Amino acid sequence: MTLPDPDTAASAATGGSGPLSGLRVLDLSRILAGPTATQLLGDLGADVVKVERPGTGDDTRGWGPPFLRDAQGRETRESAYYLSSNRNKRSLAVDLASEAGVALIRRLARKADVLVENFKVGDLAGKGLGYEVLAAENPGLIxxxxxxxxxxxxxxxxxxxxxxxxxxxxxxxxxxxxxxxxGEPTKAGVGIADVMCGMYASNAILAALHHRSATGEGQYIDVALLDTQVAWLINQGAAYLTDGNVPPRRGNAHPAIVPYNAYPARDGAFILAVGNDAQFARFCEVAGEPELARDPRFARNADRVRNRAALEPEIERLTRTRDKAGWIAALEAAGVPCGPINDVGEVFDDPQVRHRGMRIAMAHETPATGEVALIGNPLKLSRTPVTYRHAPPRLGADAASVLSGWLGLGEGDIGELVRGGAIVTEDEAGNEAGDDKA
Structure with missing residues (x-):
């Protein structure tokens, strides 16, 4: 094992140049909610160390296809799912079933500002890695x-x-x-409950960091997927709490705005999102039936919602008379919100999406191209922008840089941890193509 250059190790240890530069995050989470939270912290400059199981690593490494392919075209163990939420992290493969592995995590936790975990309730406490134990050794730990x-x-x-x-x-x-x-109840097409839980978790961590900056106190944060899902029922949940009526499924329609739906044109569907009465009047002008906006059943949004069963067929009759592109061009010119229904390929080819940097490329040693395409961070900070420093790491790839940077360990110390079974380095972790992805 060769230790990194000291200057390189120091640079990696401090993370990026963003607003969280210098923050150390010990990431014991896997799947999506926790990794979403820690990737965001990493994008903002934190040094994130991802602790993984030797041999298998994060479960999502095996959630594919698709997987990255190497220079010979063979599938590797780097799945697209894993790549989606593990940027700006360094991987350390630690055996938490061993006393030496647990002891190593305790040493790392003494140097950490933040620890994030999603083990089953009580699992880490049972290993001596619960909040009370670690906070006693590091009172500022979040x-x-x-x-x-x-x-x-x-x-x-x-x-x-x-x-x-x-x-x-x-x-x-x-x-x-x-x-x-x-119809039937349908899940969203992405793991939105996990992603939103990660967003809430990152907000809570930032709030706790602010509290610590004022008081020096760390604290414990308990975030649950079910709680956060209930919280972001937002207007639909508030509507039920207001009138006691259980909201029904409405397809693409809005519960409190009409017309706000996907409507059929001659060559497919497009979105019409009328947000106020003036926009509705302009839509009717463009559609060639201005009198529709003066109909007392439809003049105000509240009337349109109450009479949606009568209005929606009229809207569909009008929208079927033109192509999608014609409607979108005419309505945009009139200031009426509308747009296409893009597939994912069309999203990443959209000129606005490209302009905003939502598709990025990062250097990666696995593909023959030497880089991997990823989704960019949506945050635009004027003075402390997000940075893209580390591609999603290979399993156990960063043992030397993490342990020398965080703990000051030398090559002999790290070799002893390897021989004692506490950690597995990249060479032993099984990152080659064709290895078991489960």
Whole structure:
């Protein structure tokens, strides 16, 4: 094993130049919610060390295809799913089933500002890695636990997955076509419950950091997928709490705005999103039927919502008379919100998406091209912009730089950890093409 150049190790240890530069994050999470939170912290400049299981690593490394292919065209163990949420991290493969591995995590936690984990409730505490133990050794530590159902309550012991949470948390009851149209409850096409939980977790961590800057106190954060899913029911949840009526599925329609839907043109569907009465009047002008906006059933949005069953067929009759492109061009010129329904390929080819830097490329040693395409960070900070420093790491690739940078260990010390089974370095971690991805 060769240790990194001291200057390189120091640079890696301090993370990037963003607003969280110098912050050390010990990431014991996997799948999507925790990695989403820690990737965001890494994009903002934090030094994130991703602790993984030797041999298998993060479960999502095996969630494919697709997988990255090497120069010979063979599938590797780097799945697109794993790549999506593990940028700006360094990988350390630690055996938490060993006493030496647990002891190493405790040493790292003494140097960390933030620890993020999503083990089953009580698992880390049972290993001597719970908040009380680590906070006694590092009182400024911010320890964030992410779980399916929280650290207490009747469901605390259950495992939580995005699909389960979308169902239990009400999102699926609101997504999909109505029963009358033969629809059924439908999950969102991405793991949105996990992603939103990660967003809430990162917000909580930043709030705790602000508190620590004022008081020196660390604290414990308990974030649950179910709680966050319920929280972002937003207007639909508030509507139920207001009138007691359970909101139905409406397909693409809006519960409180009409017309706000996907409408059929001659060559397919497009989106019309009328947000106020003036926009509706302009739509009717463009459609050639200005009198529709003066109809007392449709003049105000509240009237249009109450009479949607009468209005929607009229809108569809009008939209079927032109092509999508014609409608979009005419409505945009009139200041009426509208747009296409893009597939994912069309999204990344969109000129606005390209202009905003939402598709990026990062150097990566695995593909023959020497780089990997990733989704960019949406945050635009004028003085401390996000940075893209480390591509999603190969399993165990950064043992030397992490342990020398965080703990000051030399090559002999690290070799002893390897021989004692506490860690596995990249050479032993099985990163080659064709290895088991499970």
């Amino acid at each position: 320890y964030c636990s992410i779980s399916g159902f929280g650290q207490d309550g009747p469901y605390a012991g259950r495992a939580g997955y995005d699909f389960l949470i979308q169902g239990m948390g009400g999102l699926m009851s609101l997504t999909g076509r109505p029963d009358a149209e033969g």
